[in-house]
Amino acid sequence: MCGIWALFGSDECLSVQVTSAMRIAHRGPDAFRFENVDGFTNCCFGFHRLAVVDQLYGMQPLRIKKFPFLWLVYNGEIYNHLTLKKQFDFEPQTAVDGEVLLHLYDRFGIRKMAALLDGVFAFILLDTERNKVFVGRDTYGEFDLKQNGKVCSVQMEAFHCCTDEPEHAVCDSLETLPSGFDEETVKSNIRTLFENAVRKRLMAQRRIGCLLSGGLDSSLVAATLVKLAKEEKLPYKIQTFSIGSEDRMYLVSKYIREKSDSVVIFSGEGADDSLRDTSTSTRLRLPERLQRRASV
Ligand SMILES: NC(=O)C[C@H](N)C(=O)O
Numbered sequence: 001m002c003g004i005w006a007l008f009g010s011d012e013c014l015s016v017q018v019t020s021a022m023r024i025a026h027r028g029p030d031a032f033r034f035e036n037v038d039g040f041t042n043c044c045f046g047f048h049r050l051a052v053v054d055q056l057y058g059m060q061p062l063r064i065k066k067f068p069f070l071w072l073v074y075n076g077e078i079y080n081h082l083t084l085k086k087q088f089d090f091e092p093q094t095a096v097d098g099e100v101l102l103h104l105y106d107r108f109g110i111r112k113m114a115a116l117l118d119g120v121f122a123f124i125l126l127d128t129e130r131n132k133v134f135v136g137r138d139t140y141g142e143f144d145l146k147q148n149g150k151v152c153s154v155q156m157e158a159f160h161c162c163t164d165e166p167e168h169a170v171c172d173s174l175e176t177l178p179s180g181f182d183e184e185t186v187k188s189n190i191r192t193l194f195e196n197a198v199r200k201r202l203m204a205q206r207r208i209g210c211l212l213s214g215g216l217d218s219s220l221v222a223a224t225l226v227k228l229a230k231e232e233k234l235p236y237k238i239q240t241f242s243i244g245s246e247d248r249m250y251l252v253s254k255y256i257r258e259k260s261d262s263v264v265i266f267s268g269e270g271a272d273d274s275l276r277d278t279s280t281s282t283r284l285r286l287p288e289r290l291q292r293r294a295s296v
Pocket of ligand 1: 001002049050051052053054058074075076077078096097098
């Protein structure tokens with residue numbers, strides 16, 4: 001989780017505006033930066049970082065030599081960044097996951113860029129060559145963006161909606177269902193999607209832990225996580241966290257922050273909603289939704 005903030009063309013003094021960016025400081029404990037966009041009046045980015053990938057060179061606004069006209073702030077993880085870099089032969093200048101957005105945008109434009117991303121994310125991308133600002137988020141809006149009409153004049157685009165299959169979905173190869181209901185194929189497809197959903201989240205370079213309520217969702221996530229962590233030879237044991245009390249999430253996150261070194265926390269949160277929402281999802285689409293909801 002990071003805090004991202006941007007200001008485009010406000011008349012209010014920058015030092016006043018920047019104080020509003022400090023309200024999201026809790027989202028990024030590792031570092032923060034404010035940067036003016038040179039040559040543009042009152043155009044500024046603010047960023048609070050929780051470093052998950054490439055701690056050294058992943059600071060934002062992300063800018064690279066090859067595209068000096070692009071400025072990017074984003075929150076989240078792009079699970080398929082390595083696959084995309086390889087697939088399109090990009091030459092990355094950092095190891096941070098979000099750099100792939102800059103290469104994809106330059107090569108394919110904003111719509112295809114967004115459609116190719118597999119992850120949970122929200123981003124603000126400024127193109128000073130074309131004088132354009134793009135604000136976007138992942139298909140399911142895992143990481144939302146808020147706009148304050150006073151300071152932000154850009155429109156948020158829905159790049160693709162839940163009923164469109166994003167282009168990266170082809171990466172998970174599943175058995176096709178024969179006509180009629182084949183329970184074994186359905187079960188094995190769910191297992192594949194579920195395991196892949198957990199596996200791709202292991203890209204975090206910080207210590208991973210897991211919330212464990214003892215219910216079905218979090219137990220499944222924890223069991224799969226422990227199994228895959230062994231397979232991937234993560235150099236530490238997975239810590240799990242449970243608590244019974246009111247306002248549970250707050251207490252758990254405070255405890256984790258103060259008493260443990262786990263930084264990236266898995267949970268089964270959202271699985272119920274995904275499974276119950278059968279009105280908008282077909283039976284085949286369900287595992288894919290479940291997959292995304294096994295969230296970091
Ligand atoms: N943490 C984030 O939201 C951004 C990026 N994935 C990083 O590791 O810095």
